[in-house]
Amino acid sequence: MTKIEHKLYIDDVIRRVETARLSVSGHLIVKIVAVSKYSTSQDISDLYSIGQRGFGENKVQDLKSKALELDELPLEWHFIGNLQKNKINNLLEIDPTLFQALDSLELAEELQKKLVAKDMTLDCLMQINSAKEESKHGFMPEVALSSYESIIGNCPNINIRGVMSIGAHSEDTELIKKSFITTYEIYKQIPNATICSMGMSGDFELAIECGSNMIRLGSIMFPD
Numbered sequence: 001m002t003k004i005e006h007k008l009y010i011d012d013v014i015r016r017v018e019t020a021r022l023s024v025s026g027h028l029i030v031k032i033v034a035v036s037k038y039s040t041s042q043d044i045s046d047l048y049s050i051g052q053r054g055f056g057e058n059k060v061q062d063l064k065s066k067a068l069e070l071d072e073l074p075l076e077w078h079f080i081g082n083l084q085k086n087k088i089n090n091l092l093e094i095d096p097t098l099f100q101a102l103d104s105l106e107l108a109e110e111l112q113k114k115l116v117a118k119d120m121t122l123d124c125l126m127q128i129n130s131a132k133e134e135s136k137h138g139f140m141p142e143v144a145l146s147s148y149e150s151i152i153g154n155c156p157n158i159n160i161r162g163v164m165s166i167g168a169h170s171e172d173t174e175l176i177k178k179s180f181i182t183t184y185e186i187y188k189q190i191p192n193a194t195i196c197s198m199g200m201s202g203d204f205e206l207a208i209e210c211g212s213n214m215i216r217l218g219s220i221m222f223p224d
């Protein structure tokens with residue numbers, strides 16, 4: 001794709017986001033995080049040059065190398081993957097804008113210790129396993145709120161900004177929708193939460209209709 005073709009292509013994605021957003025409310029703001037896990041630093045830089053600021057990675061090592069390579073650009077980095085305890089310090093070195101996949105109390109407690117040691121705070125989203133899938137990480141919906149209380153009580157260096165969820169792995173739109181609604185209902189009950197991160201390339205319009213205000217778009221933002 002030439003640069004102009006790329007710009008037109010991305011404009012089209014943004015138009016689809018706009019249409020979904022406006023179908024909910026003209027006041028709703030939906031942020032796009034471009035998931036760059038299968039893309040190179042050059043691809044990220046190209047997307048930056050046509051206006052994209054927020055990028056997401058799901059491996060600490062990749063986040064680190066791309067963030068360092070692109071250090072000159074004022075990018076916002078989101079970590080959206082499963083965080084292993086032995087990688088916490090590596091993640092904190094990058095000081096990401098948002099850690100979207102806080103998925104257990106044990107991780108929260110470990111993270112809290114490392115944050116205290118570094119005298120840092122971190123904005124996080126609680127990942128919700130809203131379709132209760134074995135293959136997915138996250139808090140089960142029925143324990144999400146009590147887990148939130150526990151994090152607030154025990155982990156003062158963690159700022160919970162909201163929730164993140166991956167839609168049900170299904171061809172059935174109703175099931176996917178149900179998983180988004182479950183996530184949105186938890187979001188609504190978390191005091192002061194401002195971010196409901198749900199929706200990927202294949203289901204972002206449905207996610208926005210269900211209340212998402214942050215979508216994580218990978219393949220659709222980085223066409224071949």
Ligand SMILES: *Cc1c(COP(=O)(O)O)cnc(C)c1O
Nearest residue numbers: 035058080200201216217218219
């Ligand atoms: C890969 C990934 C995405 C983006 O997926 P696409 O279908 O390529 O848009 C979003 N969220 C998470 C957590 C991911 O791992």
